[in-house]
Amino acid sequence: MREIQNKIENADAILIAASNGLSISEGYHLFADNPAFRELFSDFRTKYGIRCIIQGMTYPYKTEEETWAFWSRLITRYVHSYTPTCQMKELKKIVGKKPYFIITSNAETHFEIAGFDSKKIYEIEGTLIEMQCAKACHKTIYPVTEMIEKMAAAEKDGLVPSELVPRCPICGGSMQLRYGFSPSFIQDEDASERYMTFIDQYYNQKLVILELGIGAGNRLIKEPLMKLAASGRDITYITINKGEIYIAGNIKDKSFGLDGDLTDILAELSSALS
Incomplete structure (x- = not known):
């Protein structure tokens, strides 16, 4: 955690990536007969x-x-x-005043409702x-x-x-x-362009990728981000997930995997940074 704290404190920007694991931790479970x-x-x-x-x-x-x-x-x-959850509140503390961008497949607009800038969010599946x-x-x-x-x-x-x-x-x-279920799905080209502009701006700087609740086989977000981490000299890859941590071998020396409940880990990380 001290190493992760140091990487975030010294980062020029943070790229947040999120999928179903974050939604589940907030109580929105797509796959449960609960x-x-x-x-x-x-x-x-x-x-x-x-x-x-x-x-x-x-x-x-x-x-x-x-x-x-x-x-x-x-x-x-x-x-x-x-209403914004403790997970979102802790995440905002972690980001602080650093430049950031969010890419997510969750679609429920919780980031925006929680106060993150809508112009810095790419809802990749609508x-x-x-x-x-x-x-x-x-x-x-x-x-x-x-x-x-x-x-x-x-x-x-x-x-x-x-x-x-x-x-x-x-x-x-x-x-x-x-x-994103329909073949006629219309992509948000403006958000996609803003995302690529952010990547171009911070690619050669100290960029931290903070990945929240994304499964090992995710090819929509996780796979491209691991490739991004592999290609960038000063990119740090941090993945948080419960029961399933996957980090490609070619980025293990610049990566951190935290296996556990997102609620607890974000709170611990926020506390360490404050």
């Missing part, structure tokens, strides 16, 4: 046989009224009702607060907050009223969340 899931989706569980949030996200509902009922419940609980044409007939992205609030208030028996189901203003077809 009490929280059963409380929120007991009727969907009984009617459709889904056993976790990720199954509900990908289930082929017969109607858009059912689909949007699922999403409105999920977004209301895990986005609109979210977000739960935006929608797009399901056919991607055009690339305009639309906010969903007001629409979801109306849906949540009007939902009954697992359905939202048909008049609240959004239609594409261009082609008149279906709309969908701008989330």
